[in-house]
Amino acid sequence: RDAPMKVIVVTSPGAREGKSTTCANLAVVLAQAGKNTLVMDCDLRNPVMHKFFGVPNLYGVVDALVYEDDLPGDWWQKPMPRLKVATVGLVPPDPTELLGSRRFADLLRDAREMFDYVLIDAPPVGPLSDWTILATQADGVLLVLDAHNTRRNALREAVRSLESVGARILGTVTNKMKGDG
Numbered sequence: 001r002d003a004p005m006k007v008i009v010v011t012s013p014g015a016r017e018g019k020s021t022t023c024a025n026l027a028v029v030l031a032q033a034g035k036n037t038l039v040m041d042c043d044l045r046n047p048v049m050h051k052f053f054g055v056p057n058l059y060g061v062v063d064a065l066v067y068e069d070d071l072p073g074d075w076w077q078k079p080m081p082r083l084k085v086a087t088v089g090l091v092p093p094d095p096t097e098l099l100g101s102r103r104f105a106d107l108l109r110d111a112r113e114m115f116d117y118v119l120i121d122a123p124p125v126g127p128l129s130d131w132t133i134l135a136t137q138a139d140g141v142l143l144v145l146d147a148h149n150t151r152r153n154a155l156r157e158a159v160r161s162l163e164s165v166g167a168r169i170l171g172t173v174t175n176k177m178k179g180d181g
Helices: 019-032 049-053 061-066 095-099 102-114 130-137 152-164
Strands: 008-010 037-041 076-080 083-086 117-121 140-146 169-175
Touching: 008 019, 008 102, 008 130, 019 037, 019 049, 019 083, 019 117, 019 140, 019 169, 037 049, 037 102, 049 076, 049 083, 061 095, 061 102, 083 130, 095 102, 095 130, 102 130, 140 152, 152 169
Parallel strands: 008 117, 008 140, 037 083, 037 117, 140 169
Antiparallel strands: 076 083
């Protein structure tokens, strides 16, 4: 895998560990560094990227998949130079089916060609397979941990789960370290 890491999934072993905050912050830093960056909110069951960037969640990834809109779409939000956000839009009845579709793979391929980085805010690693689909289509995965609440067993299980589907774990980000307030 010598190709550049362009599509990166951001996930965590469980809920409320800071994965969406980390994804949003990383996107801002990359955009400020002059990189054309797209954040795709692919946590279709619990979307939050629109809240982080203060943009409407009227149209988004779901609309692009259901209505087969091509990139670039009017549904992108532009909160700052070099940064675009694809919100979820209407929460679908079956997120797994949409993420596993050929259309999603095409959407991701197009985004890969158009941006320096595509950051995907994914659901936590767990019983639903949404994260599996996303992790296997990305170049790598960042695993976000909460220093106080992520249990070692949960971390081990998340790493095993990611490795079992062939995901490339790029590293971890640990939030709420002592002294973080």
